[in-house]
Amino acid sequence: MAIPTVDLSPFFTDDDEDGRKKAKDIIKEACSEYGFFQIINHGVPLDLMTQSIQLSRTFFTLPDEEKLKSSPGSAAPLPAGYSKQPPNSPNKNEYLLMFQPQSGFNILPANPPGFGNVLEEMFTYFRKTGEVIEGIVNDCLDLPPHFLKEYNDDRSSDVMVALNYFPATENEDTGLTEHGDPNCISLIIQDEVGGLEVKKDGKWIPVAPAQSTIVVNIGDVIQVLSNNKLKSAAHRVVRCKEKRRQSLAFFLNLDGEKWVEPLPQFTEEIGEAPKYKRFLYKEYQALRLRNRTHPTSQPQDMIAMTHYAISS
Ligand SMILES: O=C(O)CCC(=O)C(=O)O
Numbered sequence: 001m002a003i004p005t006v007d008l009s010p011f012f013t014d015d016d017e018d019g020r021k022k023a024k025d026i027i028k029e030a031c032s033e034y035g036f037f038q039i040i041n042h043g044v045p046l047d048l049m050t051q052s053i054q055l056s057r058t059f060f061t062l063p064d065e066e067k068l069k070s071s072p073g074s075a076a077p078l079p080a081g082y083s084k085q086p087p088n089s090p091n092k093n094e095y096l097l098m099f100q101p102q103s104g105f106n107i108l109p110a111n112p113p114g115f116g117n118v119l120e121e122m123f124t125y126f127r128k129t130g131e132v133i134e135g136i137v138n139d140c141l142d143l144p145p146h147f148l149k150e151y152n153d154d155r156s157s158d159v160m161v162a163l164n165y166f167p168a169t170e171n172e173d174t175g176l177t178e179h180g181d182p183n184c185i186s187l188i189i190q191d192e193v194g195g196l197e198v199k200k201d202g203k204w205i206p207v208a209p210a211q212s213t214i215v216v217n218i219g220d221v222i223q224v225l226s227n228n229k230l231k232s233a234a235h236r237v238v239r240c241k242e243k244r245r246q247s248l249a250f251f252l253n254l255d256g257e258k259w260v261e262p263l264p265q266f267t268e269e270i271g272e273a274p275k276y277k278r279f280l281y282k283e284y285q286a287l288r289l290r291n292r293t294h295p296t297s298q299p300q301d302m303i304a305m306t307h308y309a310i311s312s
Pocket residue numbers: 161163176181188189190196235237247248249
C-alpha cells in the first residue's frame with residue numbers, strides 16, 4: 001500500500017482541463033482516504049530540491065558553536081533560527097526554522113555558503129506550490145472560487161523547517177512522534193533515508209523516498225473547515241540505525257487571528273451536525289506549542305484537534 005502520486009503538470013499549462021480534472025479526482029480521493037498524497041511536476045526545480053537537502057546535511061554536521069551563530073532571536077512568534085530538541089523530548093532532531101524571506105525574523109546561516117539563499121528560494125517555490133494545492137483543495141471541496149485563498153490571505157505565518165534526525169540507537173527509533181499538522185497544508189521533501197510514515201486505519205504506511213517528489217498533507221484547519229470530509233492524518237518519523245536523515249517541511253499556515261469552524265456547506269446546508277467547536281487559531285497554536293515545550297509522558301495526552309471536538 002502506498003499513498004497516491006499525482007502529476008501536477010496540467011496546473012502549469014493553460015490548455016489541459018482534462019488533465020486537471022483527472023488530477024483533482026485523485027487528490028480528492030487521496031485527501032479523504034489518506035490525508036496524504038505525493039506530487040511530481042510541481043514546479044519546484046529538482047536541482048534546488050537536491051541542493052537544499054545537500055546543503056542542509058552539510059550545515060548540520062558543522063560544530064555546535066557554528067550552528068549556534070543562527071540561534072533564534074526573541075522577536076519572532078516561533079524560534080526562527082537553529083534549535084535542538086531538549087534532551088527530554090521524544091523527538092530526536094535538530095532544526096532550522098524560517099519565516100518568509102522578507103519577514104525580518106530569519107537568522108540564516110552564513111555557512112555553508114549559499115545555504116541561506118537556497119532556503120529562501122525553496123521557501124518561495126514551496127509557497128507557490130502550496131497555493132496551487134490550496135486552490136485544488138478548494139475545488140475538491142466544491143467551495144466558491146478562491147474561497148480558501150481569501151480566507152487564508154496572510155502569508156506571514158507560513159513556516160519552513162530544515163530538519164536533521166539523529167541515527168536510531170539500539171533501543172529507540174522514534175524521530176518525531178505521531179501527530180497531525182495544525183496548519184492548512186504541509187509540503188515535505190525527505191532524503192533517501194526515508195522514515196516518514198502515515199497512519200491509515202490504524203496501520204502505519206511508509207512513504208518511500210522518491211527523487212523530485214514532494215509529499216503533501218492536509219492539516220487540521222482543513223479537516224475542521226470540511227467537518228472531517230478531508231482528513232488531517234496522523235504521521236510520524238521513524239529513525240534508521242547508522243544513518244541520519246534530512247528533510248525540509250513547509251507549512252502553509254493560517255493567520256492566528258482567524259476563527260476556525262466547520263463551514264455551513266458541510267454542516268447546516270447538508271443537515272449534518274458540526275463535529276468541532278469554533279476556535280481562534282492562535283489559541284490552538286499556543287496549545288500545540290505547549291506540547292513541544294512541555295511534552296506529556298503519553299503521546300495520546302498531547303493536545304490535538306480532538307480538544308475542540310463535539311461529542312455526538
Ligand atoms: O521530517 C519529516 O519528514 C516530517 C516532519 C513533520 O511531520 C513535521 O514537522 O510536522
